[in-house]
Amino acid sequence: MPPQDGSSAPALPGPAAAIRPRVVVQCRDRMLGDALVEWCGRQTPFVAVGPAADGAALLRLCRTHRPVLVVLDAEGGACEALAQLPPPRPYVIGLRSSRCPRGSVSASAFNQLIDRSGGLPPLAAALHAFLAHPVVTGTAYYRLTAREAEVLSLLGTGLRTAEIAVLLGLSPRTVDNHRRRIYAKLGVQCVSHAVAAAASAGLLPPPAILPQPVPLTPRERQILELADRGLSTKQTARVLLVSAKTVENTWRHLYGKLGVHGRAQALAIVHSWGGSPDAAPVDPQSS
CATH class of the missing domain: 1.10.10.10 (Winged helix-like DNA-binding domain superfamily/Winged helix DNA-binding domain)
Known part of the structure; x- marks a missing residue:
């Protein structure tokens, strides 16, 4: 998009059409789960992954793909695994059968709880409500x-x-x-x-040249993870029980390692490695 005053400026990449929020599907019935993944993947603007068979598999998928939305079997107890994820918590749509006794599933554990016997229309309505949700990062x-x-x-x-x-x-x-x-x-x-x-959430265009991961110390990983959650220098220091000066010094070392000049750029580069600081190799010199 050209500048508003009509002056010349370098061309900017537009929002990449392939950058789409991710939805993870969990279902004990593999055939139904496969069908849900295929259907959700056809709904704009989602990329669907799964299905996960149980809570452990669901947790692994969520840690890998960082979905903004989870569609899961409300009766299998898999929703409890999501409590192990760091914030922000994904939006959760639970599917329950009409035979499920009332009160056996806690509606408070889900953003939406729908009866899967109604077929696709209730799920489509739930996805529409999700897209209208004001605080869903990916959408x-x-x-x-x-x-x-x-x-x-x-x-x-x-x-x-x-x-x-x-x-x-x-x-x-x-x-x-x-x-x-x-x-x-x-x-x-x-x-x-x-x-x-x-x-x-996969919303930043990938860099023209993908940087290679560099080794990080455990402390550098911790500080990046906390910054990833939005914590300030003082908040990070309190969580790690170190001084703010220690956190600032660690950031300076990180800037040198990554070849950047600020936290935003550092976080963008680390996410380009594969989703989180965990994608970086461990620094063999770290204690």
């Missing part, structure tokens, strides 16, 4: 304007407000306004958390 991207999507992508490269303003031909105040609207739509409070939320 909030589709409610961003084209300009907000551009700003989000540039934030992921580590650019600051003034630099983005020059590149897009906007005023810094306009860029700040776009940032505030992005934060509101993604339900975050800072740029690093916005980029982490977008990257974990």
Whole structure:
């Protein structure tokens, strides 16, 4: 999209059509599970993975794919496994049979609980309600304007407000306004958390040259994981029982390792390795 004032600027990549939020399916009945995965995968804008047979398999899929939505068998107890996931918790649609006794399934464990004997129409209605949910990170991207999507992508490269303003031909105040609207739509409070939320949901365009993972120490992994959840330096220090200065020094070492200048860019690069800091090799020199 060209700058609003008509001046020339480098061409920007648009939102990639292949970047789509992920839905994980869990069902004890493999044939039904396969059918649900195929059907969900045909619904815009989802990519469906699974099916998982039980709670353990569901947890593995969620840790690998970081879905924004889970469709699962409400009667198998698999929903309990989701409590082991770090926030943000995926939106959960539970499917129960008409033979399920009332009260045997806790509706509070699900965002929506539907009767699967009704076929696809109730599930389609549940997916529509999910897409309209205001705090679903993966689908909030589709409610961003084209300009907000551009700003989000540039934030992921580590650019600051003034630099983005020059590149897009906007005023810094306009860029700040776009940032505030992005934060509101993604339900975050800072740029690093916005980029982490977008990257974990697969919403950032991949870099032109995919960086190779570099070894990380256990402390670096911990700090990246906490930043991925939106924690500040002081909050990270409290969780790890270290000083804020220690956290800041670790960030400086990370910037050098990754060749970046800020947390947002660091998180975007780490997610490009495969979804989380766990995708990085372990530093053999770490204690």
